[in-house]
Amino acid sequence: MKKRLCVLGMIVMALGAVVNVYADDNEYVPGVTVEEDADSPTGYTAVFIYEDEKAETVKLSGSFGMATDEHEQGVEPEYTSPHEWQDGMFPIGQETYSEEMEKVEGTDLWIDKLPLPSGHYQYCFYVDDSETRVYDPTNPPSASSVKGGGAYTRSVFDVPYDEEKQPNETDFSFAAKRTDDQKGEVSYVAYEDLSGETRSMGVYLPYGYDAEREEGYKVLYLAHGTGGNEAFWFGGGAATEIFDNLIAEGTTEPTIVVTMNAELYLAEGEEFEWDYDMCIDNIMNAIIPYIEENYNVDTNPESRAFAGLSRGAMLATKVYFDHAKDFNYFGFFSGAMNKLDWENADAEELAEPDIMMGCGIYDFALNMDGLSMETFDATMTELGIEHSVLKVNGAHEWFTWMQLLYNFAGEHLWK
Numbered sequence: 001m002k003k004r005l006c007v008l009g010m011i012v013m014a015l016g017a018v019v020n021v022y023a024d025d026n027e028y029v030p031g032v033t034v035e036e037d038a039d040s041p042t043g044y045t046a047v048f049i050y051e052d053e054k055a056e057t058v059k060l061s062g063s064f065g066m067a068t069d070e071h072e073q074g075v076e077p078e079y080t081s082p083h084e085w086q087d088g089m090f091p092i093g094q095e096t097y098s099e100e101m102e103k104v105e106g107t108d109l110w111i112d113k114l115p116l117p118s119g120h121y122q123y124c125f126y127v128d129d130s131e132t133r134v135y136d137p138t139n140p141p142s143a144s145s146v147k148g149g150g151a152y153t154r155s156v157f158d159v160p161y162d163e164e165k166q167p168n169e170t171d172f173s174f175a176a177k178r179t180d181d182q183k184g185e186v187s188y189v190a191y192e193d194l195s196g197e198t199r200s201m202g203v204y205l206p207y208g209y210d211a212e213r214e215e216g217y218k219v220l221y222l223a224h225g226t227g228g229n230e231a232f233w234f235g236g237g238a239a240t241e242i243f244d245n246l247i248a249e250g251t252t253e254p255t256i257v258v259t260m261n262a263e264l265y266l267a268e269g270e271e272f273e274w275d276y277d278m279c280i281d282n283i284m285n286a287i288i289p290y291i292e293e294n295y296n297v298d299t300n301p302e303s304r305a306f307a308g309l310s311r312g313a314m315l316a317t318k319v320y321f322d323h324a325k326d327f328n329y330f331g332f333f334s335g336a337m338n339k340l341d342w343e344n345a346d347a348e349e350l351a352e353p354d355i356m357m358g359c360g361i362y363d364f365a366l367n368m369d370g371l372s373m374e375t376f377d378a379t380m381t382e383l384g385i386e387h388s389v390l391k392v393n394g395a396h397e398w399f400t401w402m403q404l405l406y407n408f409a410g411e412h413l414w415k
Helices: 239-249 276-294 311-326 375-384 400-411
Strands: 012-014 031-037 045-052 060-062 097-100 107-113 119-127 154-160 185-191 197-203 216-225 255-259 304-309 329-331 354-360 389-391
Touching: 012 216, 012 375, 031 154, 045 060, 045 119, 045 154, 119 400, 197 276, 216 276, 216 311, 239 255, 239 400, 255 276, 255 329, 304 311, 304 400, 311 329, 329 400, 354 375, 354 400, 389 400
Parallel strands: 216 255, 216 304, 304 329, 329 354, 354 389
Antiparallel strands: 012 031, 031 045, 045 107, 060 097, 060 119, 119 154, 185 197, 197 255
16 A cells, blocks of 8 residues: 555644644644654654643553564564654554653643654543543544534544655555645534434545536435544544545545444443344435435445445344445445345345455454454355455554555545
């Protein structure tokens, strides 16, 4: 996955309101800034500044652990510090590396610097001895504005790709924010679910969306995993940026992306297990009708796709099994529902959609009982159902899922 979707010719990249780590008067400015750095092994250094007048200690934590592809597949490896990064190592995990920040003498500011390769990173802070995660106030996570809606749990930022210093690193430019105006828009809208409750869904409208366009837009319905909500794909998964870049390049057609909160529909007496039938009933009879009534979309199955990660991949496989005629494209990322009634399945009907499944090389979903991708792959092969399988550098986490969404959207959707 070396293809670059956009050229990041910026010397400094930043999220939120931060532009430089130093203000004009040479004082520190709170936030995260990525600086081009000739002394960094990756070519870039991320500088973090956190402000807290009462803190005694501050710890930076994030998806900064590094790994190689030289370990046992399906089992997460030990992580290497980003300070020990060498070409060929790749970022992995969610909070795989933490270190104490240093206080800037005479101020309420705390600082840390990390050399990082290309990636769409997430991070947070821990203050004193608290185990409560604190996001960067200058760079808040994606969150629904609907009452009772969900929010992502960490701040995010991007590091560019350096062709000379990172020749064997995955180029995550495909997940970086565009620097031009060809950017879509995410909003969170309220809808009524089948129980009569007001719920929140996320809706990405591509750049140039035209409510009066003669041709309706194609739609991807995207599910999160355990503990997630409708904001997770736009926060940790960079779904907005991935589609912005693919659409701007002409690699995929302008697409509406819809996210939901399946975590609201737990099976009775279960803490984590979803009621999949209830989730699907709500998707088919509340979410899709709302989208088709309120947005300019093509209502034919050929213009409709469904994908999910982890437990959301299990949901996606159940949607596929029950509603193969209603979607022409399915993506199963890091999981699959292995316990399905394949003996009574209509193999011809299930063979109609374009199907892609994938996971990280260190992903426990590769071979874990109940959601094993290998088991699902073998079953479909035995039934003669055409599908594609992709393994990427990563584990059961966002670096994996971003790569899989990028491939699914760029190589499969609407082809």
